[in-house]
Amino acid sequence: MNYGRFDSAAHEYVVTRPDTPRAWSNYLGSRRYGGIVTNNAGGYSFTRSPAEGRILRHRYNSVPAEQPGRVFYLRDRDSADYWSSAWQPVAKPLDRYRTETRFGPGYADITSDYAGIKTESLYFIPLNQEFEYWRLRVTNTGTKPRRLSVFACAEFTTEWNLLNDLLNLQYTQYIGEAAWRDGFIRASSCSRLPEDKANFANRDQSRWWWMTLVGGDIAGHDCDRDSFLGSYRSYDRPLAVERGTCGNSAGFSDNTCGVIQSDIELAPGETREVLVLLGIGKSEREGRATRRKFGTAAACEKEFTALKAHWHALLETLHVETPDADFDHMTNTWGAYNALVTLEWSRSCSLVYTGEHRDGFGFRDTVQDMLGVVAMVPDIVRERLVLMLSGQDASGGAQPDVRPWLHVPGQMKPTPPGNYRSDDCLWFFNTIPAYVAETGDSAFYDEVVPFADKGKATVLGHLRRALEFNLARTGRNGLPCGLLADWNDCLKLGYKGESVFVAFQVRLGLATYAEIAGAKKLTRERSWALAELKKIDRAITRTCWDGKWFIWAIAEDGTVYGSAKAKEGRIYLNTQCWAILSGYADTNQAKSALASVKKLLASDYGVAMCAPPFAKTPVKVMRAVLFNPGNKENAGIFSHTQSWAVLAEIMAGDGDQAYDYYRSFMPSAQNDQIEKREIEPFAHCQSTHSQFSKKFGMSRVPWLSGTASWAHYTATNHILGLRPETGGLRIDPCIPSTWPGFKARRLFRGREVHVEVRNPNELNRGVSHLLVDGERIEGNLLPLSALNAVTRVIAVIGN
Amino acid sequence: MNYGRFDSAAHEYVVTRPDTPRAWSNYLGSRRYGGIVTNNAGGYSFTRSPAEGRILRHRYNSVPAEQPGRVFYLRDRDSADYWSSAWQPVAKPLDRYRTETRFGPGYADITSDYAGIKTESLYFIPLNQEFEYWRLRVTNTGTKPRRLSVFACAEFTTEWNLLNDLLNLQYTQYIGEAAWRDGFIRASSCSRLPEDKANFANRDQSRWWWMTLVGGDIAGHDCDRDSFLGSYRSYDRPLAVERGTCGNSAGFSDNTCGVIQSDIELAPGETREVLVLLGIGKSEREGRATRRKFGTAAACEKEFTALKAHWHALLETLHVETPDADFDHMTNTWGAYNALVTLEWSRSCSLVYTGEHRDGFGFRDTVQDMLGVVAMVPDIVRERLVLMLSGQDASGGAQPDVRPWLHVPGQMKPTPPGNYRSDDCLWFFNTIPAYVAETGDSAFYDEVVPFADKGKATVLGHLRRALEFNLARTGRNGLPCGLLADWNDCLKLGYKGESVFVAFQVRLGLATYAEIAGAKKLTRERSWALAELKKIDRAITRTCWDGKWFIWAIAEDGTVYGSAKAKEGRIYLNTQCWAILSGYADTNQAKSALASVKKLLASDYGVAMCAPPFAKTPVKVMRAVLFNPGNKENAGIFSHTQSWAVLAEIMAGDGDQAYDYYRSFMPSAQNDQIEKREIEPFAHCQSTHSQFSKKFGMSRVPWLSGTASWAHYTATNHILGLRPETGGLRIDPCIPSTWPGFKARRLFRGREVHVEVRNPNELNRGVSHLLVDGERIEGNLLPLSALNAVTRVIAVIGN
Structure with a gap:
C-alpha cells in the first residue's frame, strides 16, 4: 500500500x-x-x-x-x-x-x-x-x-x-x-x-x-x-x-x-x-x-x-539514470537531500528529536555526516572539518560534542579521561581523504588547526594524534580499548575492555595515514604507520577470529562478545563489515563472515545489528538489553550500519548481494509497503524493527541519523563507483548483474562529466578501460588531464 | 458565575x-x-x-x-x-x-x-x-x-x-x-x-x-x-x-x-x-x-x-461554625485538606507542577508547610522536623532541598557558601514552637539531631546555629545579608546586600529563642539572644524606616529598594507585615505601614506583593521583571504572603481589615465569580493577577504553594484565636465586628474542647475571662488543668 x-x-x-x-x-x-x-x-x-x-x-x-x-x-x-x-x-x-x-x-x-x-x-x-x-x-x-x-x-x-x-x-x-x-x-x-x-x-x-x-x-x-x-x-x-x-x-x-x-x-x-x-x-x-x-x-x-x-x-552535483527508479529517487534527490539535512541539523530537530541534550554537533556523528555531502558542499565541509578538528583534545581524543556558539578552540576543558569514547577521531580517516579527493585540496593536510584544549597541529598532525590516542590505550590482548564506548554506545566493556570494531578502525586509519604520508613523501611517518599496522594486525590475528566470523569485543574481565559460544549477541554485524572495509580480512574470512551475516542477520528489511537479541546479559555491560528485542541496538536493523554491509559485499565483489542489502533499507524501495514501514519512504531512518521484533519492518526516527551520509556515499562512490581521487575520478561501479548499465552526470572539480556504464555481460564490476570523449584510456581512472568543461566517458564492465 | x-x-x-x-x-x-x-x-x-x-x-x-x-x-x-x-x-x-x-x-x-x-x-x-x-x-x-x-x-x-x-x-x-x-x-x-x-x-x-x-x-x-x-x-x-x-x-x-x-x-x-x-x-x-x-x-x-x-x-481536629459559611468550608475541610496535601506533595505534582526539578522537599517550603498541620498530624510533623533539621548544615545554613531517598544526615556535602539562602532555617522559629505548643513536647528542644554535613546538636542548638548563621553574615548597615536569596527568589542583592525581611525574621528568631531559653531557665542563652536582639533593632532603626513604610532591602552597591523615592517596587508588602509580626514596629509605624499597604497594594482579590510593577529595573537585580506586570512576584498577588498581611492587621488590632484581607484571597469566597478566578474555588493558589495585570482576579497554580499552611494557621490560631501554648489553649479570637460570635470544637492534647465565642458588642477582639464548664477563669488561657475529656468554654469578647 x-x-x-x-x-x-x-x-x-x-x-x-x-x-x-x-x-x-x-x-x-x-x-x-x-x-x-x-x-x-x-x-x-x-x-x-x-x-x-x-x-x-x-x-x-x-x-x-x-x-x-x-x-x-x-x-x-x-x-x-x-x-x-x-x-x-x-x-x-x-x-x-x-x-x-x-x-x-x-x-x-x-x-x-x-x-x-x-x-x-x-x-x-x-x-x-x-x-x-x-x-x-x-x-x-x-x-x-x-x-x-x-x-x-x-x-x-x-x-x-x-x-x-x-x-x-x-x-x-x-x-x-x-x-x-x-x-x-x-x-x-x-x-x-x-x-x-x-x-x-x-x-x-x-x-x-x-x-x-x-x-x-x-x-x-x-x-x-x-x-x-x-x-x-x-x-x-x-x-x-x-x-x-x-x-x-x-x-x-x-x-x-x-x-x-x-x-x-x-x-x-x-x-x-x-x-x-x-x-x-x-x-x-x-x-x-x-x-x-x-x-x-x-x-x-x-x-x-x-x-x-x-x-x-x-542536487545537480550528480544525476543518474539507472534501471532502478527507486535508486534514482534516492540518489538524485532524497538521499542527497537527506544527507544535507543531516549535516545541517545533526540530531537536533524532527518529530522525534526535540533538541534537548542534542543541540550541538555530536563529534562522531558530525564527522561521519560530512562523508556523503563532500561533493555537494565542499566549502561547508572544509569549514566543518576545521571546527571538528578543533574539537579534538591535545590527547588525541575528542570533546563529546561541539557547540559552535560555545566553542573556543584552545580554551576548552579537556574531556575527563574516563569520558573519552574510543572512535571519535577515527572517523576523520573516512572523511578527510574524501574531502581531499573531491577537491584536490591536498594542502589541507598541512593546515594548522588548534586542539580544543591546548596546542595545535597540522591536520596530518591531528590524524597522527588520533592514532596515537588509540595506540596508547590498549588492553591485555593488544587491541584498542573501548573506553567509555565505541561506535556502539550500548556496549560497556569496562574502560580497559577491547573493541574489535575500533581495532579495525585503527587499522584503516594506519593504512590511510601511511598512504597520505607516502603521497607526501614523509617516509618516516609512513614507516611508523606501517609498523604499527603490522602490530595491530598481529593482535587481531591472535584474538579476533571466532572460526566463522569475527568476534565483537573483549570485556575488561575477559568475556568475549560476539562468539559462537555466546547465548546472546553471538554475531555482530559491524566487526564483519569493518574487518573487510579495513582491509584486514583475507578472502576466506571475508567469505565466511559475510555468509554468516547473510544466514544469521539478513532480512527483507535490512541486516540486523546482532543476533540473537539480548535478554539476560546484564545491562551494565550491554545497555541494548533495555530495548525490546529486534529494536535498535538490541538486534534491530540499525540503518547506519547497513551501508557497511553493502560496502563489505562490494569489496568482496558480490554486487548482487550488495545491491540486495542496499535495496532492503532503501526508503524509496518501500514506497508500496507503507503499511509495514509507516514512516516517510523518502527519508532514511535511525532503525527498523528486525525479524526478531513483533513489528518486523516498521521503521522509526526518520531523517536524522548516520544513515543518509553513509548511504549516499555508498551509492555514489561504490555502487555507481564514481569515486574521486586526488588524481581524477575513478569509475569503478559495482552494480547488480541484472543492470544493463546506467548513465550519470557528475560535477567534478568544476567540470561536468557524463558517464555511461554498460554491462553487456551481466557482471557486477570490472572496468578495465574508459572511452573518454572517444579516446581510450587504460584502467578506470578518468585523469584530471582528460577533463574538459564537459567530458563524456563510456565504461564497459567486463571489458 | x-x-x-x-x-x-x-x-x-x-x-x-x-x-x-x-x-x-x-x-x-x-x-x-x-x-x-x-x-x-x-x-x-x-x-x-x-x-x-x-x-x-x-x-x-x-x-x-x-x-x-x-x-x-x-x-x-x-x-x-x-x-x-x-x-x-x-x-x-x-x-x-x-x-x-x-x-x-x-x-x-x-x-x-x-x-x-x-x-x-x-x-x-x-x-x-x-x-x-x-x-x-x-x-x-x-x-x-x-x-x-x-x-x-x-x-x-x-x-x-x-x-x-x-x-x-x-x-x-x-x-x-x-x-x-x-x-x-x-x-x-x-x-x-x-x-x-x-x-x-x-x-x-x-x-x-x-x-x-x-x-x-x-x-x-x-x-x-x-x-x-x-x-x-x-x-x-x-x-x-x-x-x-x-x-x-x-x-x-x-x-x-x-x-x-x-x-x-x-x-x-x-x-x-x-x-x-x-x-x-x-x-x-x-x-x-x-x-x-x-x-x-x-x-x-x-x-x-x-x-x-x-x-x-x-479534619475533625477542628470544626467551626461561624457566620461565614465560606470561611467554614475552608477551615473545616478545604483549607485543612489543602495544607495536608501540600505537606505530602510539596511542589512536585499538579496540573502545573510536573515534578521536574521539584521532586524533593524544598527546605524553606517544607518548614513552612508544617505550620498549618501541626494540630492534625503532630507525629508526622515531628518526624519531618527532624528530617529538615538534619538538612541544616553545621554552618547554620541549609541544604536547598532534602530528598529523603538520597539524604544521609551527617554525610551530605555542605551547601557551597555562595548558594546559601538567608531565610531557610529561620522558618523553624515559626514551626518548632508551634509543634511544641500543640503537643507540649518541650523535650523536643533537647533532642539531638545530626547536621547535614557533620556534627550534631540539640534542636535548641540547631536554632542557635541558625541565628548565628545570619548574625555572622551582615552587610555594611549591620543587617543580615540576603545571600543567594531571601524568601523572595527574585531579588538579587549581591551576596553582601541586606534583606530587611530577614532582619525581621532574625529579630523574631531571637525573641523566640529568648523565650524558649527563658522557659528552660537557660539564663545565659536568654541574655545572649536579648543582647543580639537589641543590636539588630538598632541596625533596623538606623536604616529601615522610609518615612511612611519600611524599606525592602539594600543592595550590595547601596541601592535601597522599596523606598518612596524608587520608581518601581516602591513599597513591598512583606517588610511591612514582618516589621509587625516580629514585634519590631511601634504603634505609629505599624499604623502608617498598614495604611500604606491598604492604599498602595490592596485590591478586591488580595494584596499585591509590591508596587508599582517592575519594568526597567535590571533583571540581574530583580528577576521579577521577567514576569508580566501584576503577575507573581512582579506586583502580583502572591498568595503565600496574604496571611502575613492578615496577621499584621490582627496584631495591630484591626480584625475587620484583617478579615477583609483574608476573604479577598480565600478561594471559597470566589465560588460565585469563577469567570474571574477560573481555577478551583476550593484550593489555594500560588498567585492571582493583581490590579496591575490585564487579567486582574485570575488565579493560577492551584493547590501547592506556601499559602495553604499559613492560611490555615492564620484562620485557626489567629482569626479564631484558638492558639495552643505549652500551658494550655489560648482563646484569643480576632474576628469581624459584624460576627455575633462563633462555635468551635477542637481536639487538643487528646481532649475535646468546645468553644463558644460571643461578640455582643460588635468588637474585634478582647477576651478577658473564660467560662470553663461553668467556672470562671481569668484571662483567656484555657489551662491544661481545666481540660476534661470534653470541655465546654464560653468566651465573650469585650467582657
Whole structure:
C-alpha cells in the first residue's frame, strides 16, 4: 500500500493520501531560522537552536498527532461550514476532501479540494532569511460567487527554551505576550528585558517575533490561544472559526497564539492569494521591513524560485539514470537531500528529536555526516572539518560534542579521561581523504588547526594524534580499548575492555595515514604507520577470529562478545563489515563472515545489528538489553550500519548481494509497503524493527541519523563507483548483474562529466578501460588531464 | 458565575458544570502510590515520585486540555452511540448530558446521566496501597433492556522517568510493553532487566504495572495506544469504541495503553458495577494478590469507607461554625485538606507542577508547610522536623532541598557558601514552637539531631546555629545579608546586600529563642539572644524606616529598594507585615505601614506583593521583571504572603481589615465569580493577577504553594484565636465586628474542647475571662488543668 509517489523531474515527493500512518515531515530553512513541516501542515519553527530558540510550539508524540502547526482554516460565510487547507486539523471526510502534499527540498506545498474551493498552501523559509512564508491560494472552482473567511493560525511558545515552555509552567505561563498592532501580531517573551541579539545564549533578554497577513480584508485576530479555541476544544473546531469571527483577544500570560482572520470573496473561477509572513524580531522593525520587501505575491514567488534553484543546483552535483527508479529517487534527490539535512541539523530537530541534550554537533556523528555531502558542499565541509578538528583534545581524543556558539578552540576543558569514547577521531580517516579527493585540496593536510584544549597541529598532525590516542590505550590482548564506548554506545566493556570494531578502525586509519604520508613523501611517518599496522594486525590475528566470523569485543574481565559460544549477541554485524572495509580480512574470512551475516542477520528489511537479541546479559555491560528485542541496538536493523554491509559485499565483489542489502533499507524501495514501514519512504531512518521484533519492518526516527551520509556515499562512490581521487575520478561501479548499465552526470572539480556504464555481460564490476570523449584510456581512472568543461566517458564492465 | 457548590456535611465540593474554565483537580493516594484526578477524570498516577515514577501519562498544558486520564467509555451496542462516564473526553452536548463531580479528600466521584443511562465513576487509592480503584456503577434508568459495552482506558508511560517518557522518544518508544495475560493487562518498561524494588533510584531495572477489570463479560482489550485510537484520532472518538470492539492489540514499543472492554446487559432499573484495579508490580504477583483481596464490590466499598474515615478523622481536629459559611468550608475541610496535601506533595505534582526539578522537599517550603498541620498530624510533623533539621548544615545554613531517598544526615556535602539562602532555617522559629505548643513536647528542644554535613546538636542548638548563621553574615548597615536569596527568589542583592525581611525574621528568631531559653531557665542563652536582639533593632532603626513604610532591602552597591523615592517596587508588602509580626514596629509605624499597604497594594482579590510593577529595573537585580506586570512576584498577588498581611492587621488590632484581607484571597469566597478566578474555588493558589495585570482576579497554580499552611494557621490560631501554648489553649479570637460570635470544637492534647465565642458588642477582639464548664477563669488561657475529656468554654469578647 502506498500513500504517495516520487516526482523525480520536480525533485518532489507527492503524498496522495493525507492519513499517513505517522505524520510525515520535511525541513524548512536553516539554522538562522528553521522549521519542520508535516504533510498536514503540522510542525514547528525556531531560530538558531531547536532547544533554545523555539518560536512555534510543538507537542511531541501527542494525541491528536503532531499538533499544532501552521493552519489555514477556511470558512464559508454563507453555509458556516469550515475546513482546513490541509486535511488536518479539521479532518473533513476523505470521500469529500481531496488533497495532496508536495514535499520538495525546503518546502511543502499542499493542494486540496473541498466544497467547490481549491486551495494551495505553500510553506517555506526563503534563503538566508529569518522569517517563514505561508502562501495560500484559494480558487472558486464552482459556478456561484463565494464569501469565505480565512483564519491563519499558529500557536506560539511563551519562552524560547523548549523545556521551560513545555514543562516549567509556573514560570513560562507568566511571561508571554502577543497583541495586534498596526497590522501585525507582535509577540514577545519577557518583553521588559532589553534585547541582546548578539548573544543568543543569554537567556535574560526579551525575545520578539511577529506575524502578518497580506491579502483579503483583515477582519479580526486572536492572540490568546484559549480565547481562540474555546475551553475543552481542540484545533479541529476552534470556537472562533465555528463562530466565524475572532475575539480580537490580546495574549497576556497563559498561552499566546497568532490568529489573523481575512475575509475574501471569490467570483466563479477566481483565485485570490493570501500571504502570511512570520519571523523573528520586533514587528515595528524587522516585521515592517520584511513585509515591505517580501509582502507581495511577486516577492514570494521570486523567493520560492530562488529556494528551488538553490537546492536543485546542489542536487545537480550528480544525476543518474539507472534501471532502478527507486535508486534514482534516492540518489538524485532524497538521499542527497537527506544527507544535507543531516549535516545541517545533526540530531537536533524532527518529530522525534526535540533538541534537548542534542543541540550541538555530536563529534562522531558530525564527522561521519560530512562523508556523503563532500561533493555537494565542499566549502561547508572544509569549514566543518576545521571546527571538528578543533574539537579534538591535545590527547588525541575528542570533546563529546561541539557547540559552535560555545566553542573556543584552545580554551576548552579537556574531556575527563574516563569520558573519552574510543572512535571519535577515527572517523576523520573516512572523511578527510574524501574531502581531499573531491577537491584536490591536498594542502589541507598541512593546515594548522588548534586542539580544543591546548596546542595545535597540522591536520596530518591531528590524524597522527588520533592514532596515537588509540595506540596508547590498549588492553591485555593488544587491541584498542573501548573506553567509555565505541561506535556502539550500548556496549560497556569496562574502560580497559577491547573493541574489535575500533581495532579495525585503527587499522584503516594506519593504512590511510601511511598512504597520505607516502603521497607526501614523509617516509618516516609512513614507516611508523606501517609498523604499527603490522602490530595491530598481529593482535587481531591472535584474538579476533571466532572460526566463522569475527568476534565483537573483549570485556575488561575477559568475556568475549560476539562468539559462537555466546547465548546472546553471538554475531555482530559491524566487526564483519569493518574487518573487510579495513582491509584486514583475507578472502576466506571475508567469505565466511559475510555468509554468516547473510544466514544469521539478513532480512527483507535490512541486516540486523546482532543476533540473537539480548535478554539476560546484564545491562551494565550491554545497555541494548533495555530495548525490546529486534529494536535498535538490541538486534534491530540499525540503518547506519547497513551501508557497511553493502560496502563489505562490494569489496568482496558480490554486487548482487550488495545491491540486495542496499535495496532492503532503501526508503524509496518501500514506497508500496507503507503499511509495514509507516514512516516517510523518502527519508532514511535511525532503525527498523528486525525479524526478531513483533513489528518486523516498521521503521522509526526518520531523517536524522548516520544513515543518509553513509548511504549516499555508498551509492555514489561504490555502487555507481564514481569515486574521486586526488588524481581524477575513478569509475569503478559495482552494480547488480541484472543492470544493463546506467548513465550519470557528475560535477567534478568544476567540470561536468557524463558517464555511461554498460554491462553487456551481466557482471557486477570490472572496468578495465574508459572511452573518454572517444579516446581510450587504460584502467578506470578518468585523469584530471582528460577533463574538459564537459567530458563524456563510456565504461564497459567486463571489458 | 459558579460551577459548583460546597457540601460541608460531606466534606465535599460538588462541581455542577463540567466545562470549568480550567480543569479542576484533586489528589489521590500517597507517596507510595499517588495521583491527580480532574473533574473530568483526567490526571495521572505515579509511585514514589512524580518525576521518576510516572505510571499514567499526562500531557501538560495540552490541547485538548488535560488529557488523557482514567476514561470509562460507554457504548450502546444497539444504537452504536457512545459517550464517556465523565463529560470529557467524548463531550456530549451538555443539554443532553447531565453530570456532577464530587471531590472529597482523596477521591473524585462523577455522576452522569445520558441517554437513559446513569453512571457513577469513583476514583480513589486505598489507604497504604499501591493500586488505584476505578469503580463504575451503571444504571438503566429507562424502561427497556439495554446492551452496553464499557471500555476502561488508560494511557501508560513507557518509562517512569517523566522527561524521558515525554521527550526522549528515540529511546523510550522502544522499551514499553503491555499485553493481555490471564485477565490482566501486564505492562512493563525494560522488561528484560531484573527488578530492584528496594532501590527506587536505580533506573536500570524493569518496572511493572498491571490493570484488571472485574464485572461484566470481558470482550476484548487493547494495549497499543494507536491501535485503540486509530490514526489521527483523539480520545474523543477512539476507533475501537466507534467500531464497538477492541483490536486485542499487544503493546510493543511505541505507545502502550490499557484498555479493557466489558459487555453488560441491564434490565430496566438494574444497576451493574464494574471495578478497575490498576497498580504497580507484576500482574501475576501483585496484580493477582490484589485482585484476590480487593477485587469485589464489598472490598472496594470497605476501602472507600476507610479512606473517608481516615480523612474525616484528621479534619475533625477542628470544626467551626461561624457566620461565614465560606470561611467554614475552608477551615473545616478545604483549607485543612489543602495544607495536608501540600505537606505530602510539596511542589512536585499538579496540573502545573510536573515534578521536574521539584521532586524533593524544598527546605524553606517544607518548614513552612508544617505550620498549618501541626494540630492534625503532630507525629508526622515531628518526624519531618527532624528530617529538615538534619538538612541544616553545621554552618547554620541549609541544604536547598532534602530528598529523603538520597539524604544521609551527617554525610551530605555542605551547601557551597555562595548558594546559601538567608531565610531557610529561620522558618523553624515559626514551626518548632508551634509543634511544641500543640503537643507540649518541650523535650523536643533537647533532642539531638545530626547536621547535614557533620556534627550534631540539640534542636535548641540547631536554632542557635541558625541565628548565628545570619548574625555572622551582615552587610555594611549591620543587617543580615540576603545571600543567594531571601524568601523572595527574585531579588538579587549581591551576596553582601541586606534583606530587611530577614532582619525581621532574625529579630523574631531571637525573641523566640529568648523565650524558649527563658522557659528552660537557660539564663545565659536568654541574655545572649536579648543582647543580639537589641543590636539588630538598632541596625533596623538606623536604616529601615522610609518615612511612611519600611524599606525592602539594600543592595550590595547601596541601592535601597522599596523606598518612596524608587520608581518601581516602591513599597513591598512583606517588610511591612514582618516589621509587625516580629514585634519590631511601634504603634505609629505599624499604623502608617498598614495604611500604606491598604492604599498602595490592596485590591478586591488580595494584596499585591509590591508596587508599582517592575519594568526597567535590571533583571540581574530583580528577576521579577521577567514576569508580566501584576503577575507573581512582579506586583502580583502572591498568595503565600496574604496571611502575613492578615496577621499584621490582627496584631495591630484591626480584625475587620484583617478579615477583609483574608476573604479577598480565600478561594471559597470566589465560588460565585469563577469567570474571574477560573481555577478551583476550593484550593489555594500560588498567585492571582493583581490590579496591575490585564487579567486582574485570575488565579493560577492551584493547590501547592506556601499559602495553604499559613492560611490555615492564620484562620485557626489567629482569626479564631484558638492558639495552643505549652500551658494550655489560648482563646484569643480576632474576628469581624459584624460576627455575633462563633462555635468551635477542637481536639487538643487528646481532649475535646468546645468553644463558644460571643461578640455582643460588635468588637474585634478582647477576651478577658473564660467560662470553663461553668467556672470562671481569668484571662483567656484555657489551662491544661481545666481540660476534661470534653470541655465546654464560653468566651465573650469585650467582657
